[in-house]
Every structure is written in structure tokens, then in C-alpha cells.
Amino acid sequence: xxxxxxxxxxxxxxxxxxxxxxxxxxxxxxxxxxxxxxxxxxxxxxxxxxxxxxxxxxxxxxxxxxxxxxxxxxxxxxxxxxxxxxxxxxxxxxxxxxxxxxxxxxxxxxxxxxxxxxxxxxxxxxxxxxxxxxxxxxxxxxxxxxxxxxxxxxxxxxxxxxxxxxxxxxxxxxxxxxxxxxxxxxxxxxxxxxxxxxxxxxxxxxxxxxxxxxxxxxxxxxxxxxxxxxxxxxxxxxxxxxxxxxxxxxxxxxxxxxxxxxxxxxxxxxxxxxxxxxx
Numbered sequence: 001x002x003x004x005x006x007x008x009x010x011x012x013x014x015x016x017x018x019x020x021x022x023x024x025x026x027x028x029x030x031x032x033x034x035x036x037x038x039x040x041x042x043x044x045x046x047x048x049x050x051x052x053x054x055x056x057x058x059x060x061x062x063x064x065x066x067x068x069x070x071x072x073x074x075x076x077x078x079x080x081x082x083x084x085x086x087x088x089x090x091x092x093x094x095x096x097x098x099x100x101x102x103x104x105x106x107x108x109x110x111x112x113x114x115x116x117x118x119x120x121x122x123x124x125x126x127x128x129x130x131x132x133x134x135x136x137x138x139x140x141x142x143x144x145x146x147x148x149x150x151x152x153x154x155x156x157x158x159x160x161x162x163x164x165x166x167x168x169x170x171x172x173x174x175x176x177x178x179x180x181x182x183x184x185x186x187x188x189x190x191x192x193x194x195x196x197x198x199x200x201x202x203x204x205x206x207x208x209x210x211x212x213x214x215x216x217x218x219x220x221x222x223x224x225x226x227x228x229x230x231x232x233x234x235x236x237x238x239x240x241x242x243x244x245x246x247x248x249x250x251x252x253x254x255x256x257x258x259x260x261x262x263x264x265x266x267x268x269x270x271x272x273x274x275x276x277x278x279x
Contacts, residue, residue, distance in 0.1 A: 001091045008172070009165035016172070020058070023176050027135035027183040036186040036202070036239065039132045049258040050136035053126070057139050060146040067150075071157045072164040081161010098166040099173065100224060105156025107174060107222035110149050112233070115217050120148065123265040128216065129255040131245045133209050134184040138175075142265055170223075177223040181205035200225050207237045211245040213275045247273045 039046075075081045083097050114124040126142040141149065157167060181200050195201040200221045208219040218235035221228045228234040245255070248270035254260045 001095060005091070005095065005163075005165035005169070008168040009163075011168050011172075016168075019172050019175055020054075023179040024054075024135055024138075027179050027185065031134055031184045034186050036184050036206075037132075039134075039184070041132050043134075046132050046134075046256060047136040049256060049261055050130070050140040052258055053141055053143075053261075054136070054139035056143045057141055057146040060143060061150060064147075064150050067154055068157060068167060069164060071154060072162065072167055075158060075161040076163050079161075081159060084161040095166055095169070098160060098162040099170045100226075101160040102153070102156045102162055102167070102170045103174070103221070103223045104227055105159060106149070106153035106170070108220050108227040110152035111220040111222070113152075114145070114148065115220070118269045122267070122269060123148065125246060125249065126261050126264050128209065128246045129249050129261070129264065130209075131252045131255060132184075133182055133206065133244050135179045135182055137209075138178040138182040142262070144265060174222055181222070196225050198225065199223060203239050204234075204236075206239055206242050207235055209242070209244050210237060211243045211247050211250075213272050216246070 075084070082101060083094060086097070089097075111124075114120040123142050123144045126145070127137070127140050130137045130140055153171075156162075162170070177200060181202055182205065183202060185202055187195075187202060189203070192201045192203040196204040200219070200223065204219050204221075204225060207215050210216060215235055215237055218233050219225075219228050220233055225234070245252070249255060249264070
């Protein structure tokens with residue numbers, strides 16, 4: 001475990017790039033082999049705006065990385081944060097709790113708030129208006145959302161008290177987890193269900209991308225499914241019944257146009273058309 005944390009304390013930018021590009025490539029190929037839905041689309045054309053937003057997310061996170069580093073150094077120097085106030089524990093447990101709590105603040109809580117606060121929902125909307133959810137959808141975030149998500153991660157680092165090694169490990173796991181959760185892959189239903197008791201499985205996250213409430217407002221987790229299960233936001237829906245997109249922004253052509261997506265957060269909130277009855 002010490003070797004692992006030491007590696008992530010000093011992980012080269014090239015290795016982080018390999019995780020990003022390698023993950024997209026792996027799941028892209030897997031989608032071709034075992035697709036969940038056979039989309040009638042040109043895969044590269046669909047991927048273009050999503051990859052653009054992936055690039056802007058990388059640039060923003062890189063530009064603000066010094067804040068994470070400075071915060072991590074401060075909590076370490078001052079022995080500050082939740083995991084540092086707990087009784088002494090084995091390193092593996094310290095790392096696990098660090099990643100688990102960062103997943104809550106940096107992913108689950110951020111995601112929940114974005115759905116409940118209307119101006120933030122309009123920013124997050126760009127992620128949901130993809131009508132053909134695949135692994136490239138994972139980082140389809142408007143630049144404003146990238147800043148919002150970074151702010152929540154920074155808050156998590158401060159409150160949890162995680163050193164830089166755990167932060168880098170968390171971000172790497174988070175990246176692969178979100179690519180996996182969005183990937184258009186057809187897993188055995190029982191295997192997917194078993195995975196969903198621990199991590200966010202593809203079928204579990206696809207429910208979140210259904211175009212109607214209340215399913216859209218469920219399954220907010222990124223790495224671990226524990227937060228949705230503990231906090232009452234876990235829902236199930238047969239994957240064959242899932243329809244991607246958002247009911248209030250139904251135009252698929254507009255929703256795959258980069259210029260329109262950049263303007264989408266400023267178009268004004270639209271009230272949901274209806275609440276779908278639970279099945």
C-alpha cells in the first residue's frame with residue numbers, strides 16, 4: 001500500500017493521460033464488441049463535442065491543480081480533516097476511507113446539489129442531453145461545471161484531510177469509474193446487479209440518464225454505490241425501458257451541436273413535463 005500511495009504522490013502527467021486515453025479507448029472498443037444499445041449514429045461525430053468537453057475539463061483541472069496541492073499540504077501539516085481525527089488505523093483503511101469520503105464530497109454531493117439547484121442544473125444539463133450515452137459521455141461537462149466539480153473536490157480535500165497521494169488515487173479511480181458507468185456495454189444482469197452493491201455499475205448509472213423524473217434524480221454516485229443506498233437516492237429501472245436525454249430539451253440535433261451546448265446553461269430553466277410513474 002505504501003508503494004501504491006508513493007506512486008500516486010508522484011504520478012507523472014503522462015501516466016494520468018494514459019489512464020484517460022487508455023480508458024476511453026478500452027471501453028470504446030468494448031462497446032463495439034458487446035453494445036447494450038445499437039445506436040443509429042456516427043460514433044466519431046457523436047464523440048466530437050464530448051471529447052471537446054473532456055479536453056476543457058482537463059485544462060481547467062490542470063490550471064487549478066495548485067489549489068488542490070496547497071490544500072493537501074495544509075491539511076497534512078496541520079493534521080486537519082475527518083480521517084486525521086479518527087483513531088490510528090492501518091494504512092489500507094486510511095486510504096479506503098479517504099477515497100470513500102472524497103467520493104462523497106467530490107462526486108455524490110456535487111452531483112446531488114447540481115440536480116436540486118436550478119441554475120446549477122442548467123449547467124449540468126449539458127451532461128444529460130446526450131441521446132446516445134457511451135463512454136465519451138463520461139466527461140461531457142460544460143466548462144462551468146468543471147469549475148463547480150473542482151470546487152466540491154477542493155472542499156472534500158479540506159474536510160476529509162486527504163494527502164496528495166490519496167487525491168491522485170481517487171481522481172484516477174473516479175475517471176475509470178465514470179468511463180465504465182457510462183460505457184454502452186451489455187453486462188450480464190446478475191453480474192451488474194452484484195457489482196452495484198459495491199460500485200456504480202453501468203446499468204445502475206444508466207437509470208440516472210433516463211429522460212424523465214424521478215429516475216433522473218437518482219443514482220448520483222460515481223465510484224461507490226453506498227451513498228445512494230444509504231441516503232435514499234438509489235433506484236432501479238429495467239435497462240430496456242431507458243430512454244436517454246432530458247424531456248425538456250428533446251432536440252437531438254441541437255444537443256449534439258457544440259455551439260448550442262456551450263449556450264445551453266443560459267437558455268432558462270424549463271419545468272419537467274411530467275413525473276414518470278414508478279414501475
